[in-house]
Amino acid sequence: MKTLKNDISVVVVDKHRLFRQGIIQILSVEEDISVVGECGFGKDAITVVGQAKPDVVLLDSDRGGSQAVGMLRGLLLVSPGSKVVVVTVHDAPRLVGDLIAAGAHAYVLKNATREELLVTLRTVYRDSGHVVVSVPRETLRGMNEADHALLSRRETEVLELVAGGMRNSQIANELYISEGTVKRHLTNAYTKLGAESRIGAVKKAISLGIVSFNELLEAEEERMDW
Incomplete structure (x- = not known):
């Protein structure tokens, strides 16, 4: 041994x-x-x-x-x-x-x-x-096709913004929804992905192809252009 x-x-x-x-x-x-x-x-x-x-x-x-x-x-x-x-x-x-x-x-x-x-x-x-x-x-x-269907379009959008470093209040402003709605979408995403935290949900979403690094980079560049 x-x-x-x-x-x-x-x-x-x-x-x-x-x-x-x-x-x-x-x-x-x-x-x-x-x-x-x-x-x-x-x-x-x-x-x-x-x-x-x-x-x-x-x-x-x-x-x-x-x-x-x-x-x-x-x-x-x-x-x-x-x-x-x-x-x-x-x-x-x-x-x-x-x-x-x-x-x-x-x-x-x-x-x-x-x-x-x-x-x-x-x-x-x-x-x-x-x-x-x-x-x-x-x-x-x-x-990727199966797991894109796992999350709703809004849940995916929220996770993409979380991955980009946004807080709940910023996400709410970005998507024109309430902060409570943001939290509800995140809770739903946690449950569907089997995650217990924001970081855990983002990691699983990226690993499953639900959130891509390219999309995040493009979104970040657009915000910087503003």
């Missing part, structure tokens, strides 16, 4: 023992990674992750949308400090969006290369502010 101070501790959660063993074999030769647990899907995963509280959980989501989202939320409940990397054969846009909105830090298909998996794991460990999504471009486009 490696005992390097900067080890990234990992628990592998997958219903297939053979797949778990394959992942563990890949990770075991990396000097900065230590596998501290492995288990199948369900109650065992909650127990193992809750006890180990690893830096990263590699989570299989092959059981489908609602079960995967429920499992993800359960793992984060018993180990809120863990970063969850979803590893799956499914690339349905809605599933990708739902899992990221539920708190996944990365989404990787099982046909990814060894190098892609390792880069993803290290990235989410070092930078919790970014979400890594390794799926085909077609999936991302479908994901």
Whole structure:
């Protein structure tokens, strides 16, 4: 067992023992990674992750949308400090969006290369502010379309202005609505995105393609021109 101070501790959660063993074999030769647990899907995963509280959980989501989202939320409940990397054969846009909105830090298909998996794991460990999504471009486009529909037009506008650094009173003036209405739109957006704060909602909106950096920059330039 490696005992390097900067080890990234990992628990592998997958219903297939053979797949778990394959992942563990890949990770075991990396000097900065230590596998501290492995288990199948369900109650065992909650127990193992809750006890180990690893830096990263590699989570299989092959059981489908609602079960995967429920499992993800359960793992984060018993180990809120863990970063969850979803590893799956499914690339349905809605599933990708739902899992990221539920708190996944990365989404990787099982046909990814060894190098892609390792880069993803290290990235989410070092930078919790970014979400890594390794799926085909077609999936991302479908994901953007699905998640644009998740928020109303006004909720999206409010989040874009929040991301641009505006306070609620400024947003109200910008959109010609009351400050209370701004707060209501933000509350609705938090609920739909599974966020608990302004920053959390903006990060998820950006990661899901609901709010784009280009749009924010253009809006900021227009305001500066005034």
